Structures are given as structure tokens and as C-alpha cells.
Ligand SMILES: Cc1ncc(C[n+]2csc(CCOP(=O)(O)OP(=O)(O)O)c2C)c(N)n1
Ligand code: SF4
């Protein structure tokens with residue numbers, strides 16, 4: 001019954017492709033396809049096969065085309081690929097494009113109520129009776145579109161060899177163990193698998209086989225990881241305003257507060273979470289909270305960061321600890337808001353008017369997202385400054401494999417806060433406390449927080465125009481002094497930031513610098529460069545700005561250093577050239593912003609072989 | 610020797626840096642009434658925190674309560690700043706000082722939303738119908754038809770702060786006039802003891818830019834047109850309520866606040882019920898028709914839950930919780946890990 005065509009079939013039989021291909025599913029937004037796609041992803045992962053899943057979705061709730069790409073890689077490469085070995089078409093509006101993207105020799109699964117304008121003869125095509133099976137499943141009419149998407153799960157399971165028990169487990173997890181939903185969906189999967197067994201003849205070379213490569217790992221998205229990290233970091237105050245792709249940071253925190261942050265003593269909550277009226281409010285609330293001694297955070301994306309500019313300058317100059325999570329997306333306004341980008345690097349670095357430079361952390365995987373979730377709170381309080389955690393949509397909203405989250409390996413660092421008993425001790429020792437005095441020579445003053453009732457503990461906070469004792473002053477010398485001390489704090493504070501990660505190869509002369517979510521593409525590109533082009537490379541993954549000395553050393557040690565990033569202008573390259581003007585000639589920017597996660601092939605394409 | 614209050618403090622203990630506002634500025638009178646009210650109520654200055662935005666009015670907190678924590682934030686952003694800070698410690702009472710520009714223009718959104726959250730804050734709008742600090746532009750509360758030097762004539766209808774507060778379901782709404790110090794002080798006391806957000810719109814003339822007699826925000830106009838809803842007394846917690854000699858109980862209305870203190874309203878305007886929100890809105894509308902400045906406690910709901918209750922926070926200060934109460938245990942992380950999708 002399959003509309004298979006003569007010549008690929010024989011080719012398929014010749015060489016099997018096991019655990020090494022991409023599946024791309026084209027569906028309609030809002031039809032529950034995310035459940036189907038995640039189910040496939042999780043089942044493969046459960047089978048021990050390395051996977052990644054990228055949701056390429058429009059800014060829309062229902063009706064627009066959306067794609068999901070699953071990478072299956074026995075070698076553990078999890079970057080997005082432009083090559084699509086298997087395509088599933090469920091959307092009449094995109095079926096022709098979906099068919100066109102399929103590589104020659106690929107497998108094309110499509111709902112049989114759809115007709116491509118013209119079927120290609122260099123691929124294997126499998127029609128699927130999605131509507132018919134959905135109807136026969138007994139699902140109520142309003143759920144039929146959803147369960148129709150389960151049909152491709154079942155058909156793929158049979159045709160590729162995905163373990164049905166793994167699918168069952170993935171569904172149970174997805175529906176939180178709710179039997180009715182799990183059973184209904186699983187029934188459709190089974191029906192579809194049986195139908196495929198009876199009606200489709202395998203003519204493509206792709207299949208999966210169980211492996212042991214994912215044992216002990218978890219599959220999570222970066223936003224949830226970061227949210228959990230913050231809760232384990234003792235977060236006390238969250239203010240946020242809804243925005244894709246950042247909302248799930250706050251939503252996850254809210255969801256876990258009752259479970260993780262019910263006070264053992266009073267049974268009340270130890271985190272205040274407020275959905276603000278806008279990002280102006282969110283950041284000002286977080287600054288108020290940070291000023292008053294709470295571990296405070298706000299989570300947003302580029303448009304929100306734009307609105308927060310003035311307040312971030314206030315926090316910088318008033319020296320208020322606060323964490324800003326920026327899950328970057330393409331912007332501004334509408335168009336590509338649900339597409340990924342590393343586009344806020346220079347903007348965030350300089351954010352606000354006057355002389356400002358900010359500390360930024362770049363998690364590259366879910367484990368770093370969790371870690372920076374708590375560590376950023378420590379750094380903020382240690383350095384009394386706004387700290388940015390720069391995520392992006394790809395890391396924040398897509399599922400990544402990782403180790404189970406590790407408990408913070410350090411006690412909470414509350415920084416230099418003086419309470420009543422501390423001030424009493426200072427007084428007994430004859431020491432004078434002044435809010436903005438550089439007592440320790442590290443540029444970080446001691447602070448008191450609202451509620452401290454010790455005589456003289458209170459001070460009046462304003463942005464600029466204060467002397468060491470927080471007294472009003474417009475004296476030019478005072479301003480220069482205070483301003484320089486803040487700069488000193490910023491640079492000496494580097495030692496609290498995560499160091500870059502270095503990976504070298506023998507005889508490498510070429511260096512690559514990258515950061516954040518592009519890591520998998522870099523890792524794979526280096527593999528390709530070595531094996532296909534005999535070009536060994538060294539790789540430095542930057543995890544924080546300001547740069548550690550290792551960054552300058554790395555550039556100095558290489559004739560050429562490619563700075564690879566997902567934006568148009570090479571924003572990190574700009575910061576590097578600024579930080580190391582004497583090495584600027586060695587820095588080559590290789591950057592691209594197309595709204596999608598970078599591919600290894602594209603990374604390779606920009607490196608001189 | 611200076612007079613001391615019941616906790617042994619003098620008025621000087623409630624003062625701040627010398628004011629740099631213009632001589633005669635309404636904001637200065639508000640400052641002295643805040644100082645008097647807190648002095649008379651025996652408030653420990655360390656139990657108060659001051660917040661403000663930007664403007665002459667927002668500079669005012671510098672000139673009071675030097676023993677209290679204070680944060681002079683950004684233009685229009687006093688409400689969220691105070692909200693975040695006050696969450697840290699429910700034993701601190703917030704006093705927020707804002708202006709009509711700060712509140713009714715750039716900060717209008719925050720004003721409405723801090724009301725919804727019923728943050729325990731005395732929210733003072735020192736309202737002069739003009740931008741003082743930027744030298745005399747129209748504010749959103751300026752009268753339609755007002756003429757100002759270099760600005761020409763204001764073609765727009767004004768925003769009424771109290772009306773906006775009522776529309777947002779504020780739980781304490783009052784209007785008063787800096788030239789009526791006794792009423793300002795009493796309303797401040799009542800607001801201080803209100804459990805949630807208390808909005809006080811204080812007509813506070815800008816003697817430099819908007820004090821011409823035809824302006825509703827001038828001393829002379831306000832004095833001549835003030836129509837007080839009632840005579841108002843504040844009775845602190847644990848004190849007995851005494852009515853004036855010869856007064857019938859029915860002539861006064863007592864409103865109990867959450868901490869046992871009370872507001873006693875002696876009727877001036879007939880049948881005004883300050884727990885009737887719709888009645889308050891109507892009274893404000895009518896005051897425009899009658900061309901008077903309506904002052905007094907316009908509306909109160911003393912029982913509505915405040916932000917602490919809404920957020921289910923501990924009674925003790927959140928900012929004093931020790932790390933062991935803030936960081937979940939390794940066992941809890943193990944549970945979380947086990948609940949995530951693993952292979
Ligand atoms: C973001 C921003 N925009 C503009 C200003 C300039 N500015 C300072 S005070 C002020 C108006 C203050 O008016 P109001 O709140 O009525 O206070 P007043 O001086 O009248 O007491 C303005 C517009 C500013 N400080 N910040
Ligand atoms: S300019 Fe107006 S508002 Fe400002 S201090 Fe002078 S009188 Fe007061």
C-alpha cells in the first residue's frame with residue numbers, strides 16, 4: 001500500500017543507518033503536536049540513544065505552521081542539523097515545503113488526507129491514515145486533532161523500531177501519571193503501530209537500536225533548570241512580566257514554591273513571587289527587594305531588558321544586588337519573537353546611561369543553567385551589583401540532555417551585610433561603618449539592609465551623588481572617586497565568576513571562542529574539521545564577562561581565533577576586541593542570526609581550512 | 610529643653626537634612642506634618658522606611674527621618690521599588706512620597722497596580738498640578754484652561770488622583786490640603802495605621818510655578834474652596850475613644866483599624882459614608898460641579914488583606930531568614946531529580 005518508488009528501496013536495503021539521523025515534523029501550531037514530538041524524543045532518550053529536540057515555532061497560539069526537529073546521534077552530537085533524513089508532514093499548508101526539505105533517499109511520512117503537489121521519486125513515501133485512526137480510537141471529537149498527531153508516533157515507532165514501552169513511559173510522564181490521557185494516547189500509538197505493521201513495507205534505511213549512552217542522564221529545558229537552581233540558591237523575591245521565551249522560568253518557580261520553599265518553621269512561603277504590571281515594575285521591585293536584603297531576581301527577554309535599562313543603571317550605581325535572567329530572542333516587536341538569538345550581548349553589557357558595564361554569565365547547558373541559577377544570587381550579593389544570566393530560547397525552551405542537578409557545592413554567600421550584632425562589634429572595635437567605603441580594598445563596601453535597627457545603620461540611597469557615607473554630594477572629586485571604586489569592584493570581582501572552559505587538540509593553531517547554547521554546534525564542527533579537513537582546533541568556551549585572563553592568553557596563543565556566535569554583528573567579538581585591542585587583528589568574527597540554533601556545518605563553513 | 614514623646618524622642622529625632630525646597634512650598638508643610646504625626650504617635654523612626662520617585666516632592670524624604678532607611682529611586686517607579694523592599698520586613702512601615710507628575714503620568718501604571726496589591730504603604734501624592742523640578746510644565750492633574758508661563762494654555766482634562774485610586778479599588782483614599790495642617794496630620798496618622806495601601810492626595814501648592822489665585826492648586830483657591838467632609842480624629846491603639854462634650858454618639862462615626870486604633874469622623878457633610886465606594890466617587894464628581902475642594906477620608910476598607918497575607922509570607926522578616934530556611938535540602942534535590950524525565 002505504500003506509495004514507494006522503485007529505486008530508493010534497493011539502496012535502502014544495502015546500507016542501514018542506525019541511530020544517526022534527524023526527524024523533522026511539520027504540524028499546525030496548537031494541535032498538541034508538542035506532546036507527540038516530546039514523546040518521541042523521550043522514548044528515544046529512554047532507549048539510551050543521545051538526542052536533542054528543537055522546537056521551531058511561530059509566535060501564534062493556534063493555526064500557524066510549526067516544526068520540531070529531533071536529532072538522533074549515536075556519537076552524541078546534539079546540535080541542530082539542516083539535513084533532514086526523515087520528515088513527517090501533518091500540515092496541508094507546508095507539505096510541499098516539508099517534502100522539499102527531505103534529503104534524497106529520505107523517508108517521508110504524511111497524513112493521507114494531504115496531497116503533495118508532486119511526490120518526489122528520490123524518497124520513500126509513507127501515507128498514514130491519521131484521521132481515520134483518530135476517529136476509530138474512540139477519542140471525543142474535540143480531541144481528535146490531538147490524537148491524530150499520535151498516529152505518527154505509532155507509525156514511526158514501528159518503522160524505526162522505537163520501543164513501545166519507552167513511549168508508554170514518556171506518555172505517563174507527560175500526563176503526570178493521569179491514566180485516562182495516557183491510555184487514550186497510547187492506544188492510538190498502538191493502533192498506528194499495528195496499522196503500520198500490517199500495511200507499510202519498510203523501504204528506507206533508518207532505524208534505531210537501544211544504546212547505553214543516556215543512562216543516568218535527565219532530559220530538561222534550560223528555563224526549568226535555571227528556575228530550580230534559583231530556588232536552591234535561596235531565591236527570596238521574584239518579579240516578572242510574561243514574555244516568551246522567558247515565562248517558564250517564573251512559571252517553574254511558582255510551581256515549585258509550595259514543594260521546595262515552604263518554611264520548615266512557619267510553613268509559610270520563603271519566596272515572594274509577583275507578576276508585575278510590566279518590566280519597569282519587575283526590575284524596580286527586584287531592586288527594592290535586593291536593597292532590603294532579599295535574594296532577588298527578575299526574568300525576561302530582550303524587550304524587557306530594554307525597558308529595564310534605567311533601573312539597571314540605578315542598581316549599578318546604588319550598588320544593589322539583583323539578578324536579571326535574559327532568555328534572548330529575536331526582536332524587537334513582532335515578527336520573530338519565538339526565534340532564538342544571542343543578540344543582547346553588547347546591549348546588556350553597556351545597559352543604561354552613563355558609564356556602565358555589567359557582569360554577564362553564559363550557561364551552555366542545563367547543568368550550568370541550574371548552577372548559575374544559584375551562583376548568580378551569590379555573585380550579586382557578593383559584588384552588590386546587577387548580574388545578568390544570558391540564556392537564549394534554544395537553551396531555555398528546548399529539551400537538552402544533562403546530568404542530574406548537583407546540589408550547590410558552596411554555602412550561600414550573602415556578601416558583606418552587617419546586622420545589629422555586626423555593627424555593635426564594629427563599634428566596640430572602634431571601627432566606623434560607612435555605606436560606600438572601600439574597607440577591604442576590593443572595591444566592595446559593606447552594606448546594611450532595611451530593618452536593621454542599630455543606631456546609625458540606616459542610610460539614604462540614591463543613584464549617583466553620594467559620598468562614602470551615603471551623604472548627598474555633587475563634589476566632582478567625590479564622584480570620580482566613587483565611580484572609580486565601582487570600576488575596581490567590577491574588575492576585581494572577576495574572581496567570583498565562572499572561568500572559561502578550554503578544550504585543546506594536538507598541534508592546533510586555530511582557536512575558536514564561543515559561549516552559551518552554541519556549544520554543541522562547536523563541538524561537532526571541531527570533530528568535522530579534524531576528521532574531514534585535518535584541522536585541529538582549540539576551543540575556549542567563555543562563561544562570563546568581564547573576561548578572565550585566560551581569555552586574553554588564549555587569543556595570544558593562536559594565530560587566528562574565530563569567535564562564533566548567533567547574532568549578526570559578532571557582538572562577543574566586539575567585546576573581545578575592546579578588551580584586547582592589541583590582539584584584535586587575530587580575532588575573526590563568524591556570526592549569523594537566522595532565528596535558528598547554529599549548525600555544525602555552518603560553523604565549519606566559516607573556518608579557513 | 611525640647612519636648613519628648615512617650616518613647617523619649619524629640620521632634621529633632623524625626624527630622625532630616627535641612628530642606629532645599631522653595632520657601633513656602635507645600636511639600637515643606639507636608640514634611641512637618643509627617644514629622645509631627647510620627648512624633649505624636651511615638652513611632653520609632655527605625656521602624657519606618659521612606660521611598661520616593663523623582664521630583665521636588667520626591668526629594669522631600671531627604672528632609673525627614675534621617676534615622677530611617679530611605680531609597681530615592683527613579684521617576685515614577687516609587688511603587689514597585691517600595692513593594693519589593695517592604696516584602697523584606699513586615700515590621701517596617703513604608704512611607705512613599707510622590708508627585709503628581711511622578712504618579713499621574715510616568716508612574717500611573719505602577720500607582721494603579723500597587724493599589725491592587727494593597728502594599729502596606731502610606732502613599733502620599735504631593736499634588737501641585739505642575740512639574741516643579743523641571744520648572745513649570747503642566748502635569749496631568751493641571752486644570753483644563755490653566756495658563757502657565759512658557760507653557761500656554763492647558764487643553765486637556767485633568768486626572769483626579771482619588772478617582773483613579775477608587776477606580777482601582779484602593780482600600781484607603783483621602784484628599785487634603787497642605788494649608789490645612791491639622792487634617793493632613795490626622796489623615797497621615799490614620800493612613801499609617803491602615804493595614805494596606807493608603808493613598809493621600811495632598812494639594813501642595815508650588816509657590817514658584819503654580820500659585821496664581823485662579824489655579825485650583827494655589828493656596829488662596831484651596832483655602833477659599835476647601836469643603837471638608839468631616840472633622841477627623843485619630844485614636845491610637847489601646848486608647849479610649851472620647852467624643853466631644855455634648856456630642857451625641859450618632860453624630861460621630863468610628864472606624865476601627867486592624868491594630869485596634871480608630872478613626873473618628875465627626876459629621877460635617879450630611880450622611881457621608883466612607884465605606885461606600887460608589888458614594889465617594891459621586892462625592893468627588895459633585896465637588897467639581899460645586900467648584901469646591903473636597904477633603905477628608907473619602908473611602909476606607911480596613912479589613913482587606915494586604916500583600917503579606919496575599920503572598921503567604923512568614924510574620925517574621927523574610928530578610929532575616931537564615932540560609933537553612935532558604936535552601937532546600939539535598940534530599941529535596943534528589944526528589945526533584947528523580948521526578949524529572951531520566952533514562
Ligand atoms: C525618566 C525620567 N524622565 C524625566 C525626568 C525629569 N523629571 C524630573 S522631575 C519631573 C517631574 C516631577 O513632577 P512631580 O512629580 O509633579 O513633582 P514636583 O516637582 O512637582 O513636586 C520630571 C519630568 C526624570 N528625572 N526621569
Ligand atoms: S519649584 Fe515648586 S514644587 Fe519645587 S520646591 Fe519650589 S515650590 Fe516646591
Ligand SMILES: [Mg+2]
Pocket residue numbers: 664708709710735736737738739740741748
Ligand atoms: Mg508636581
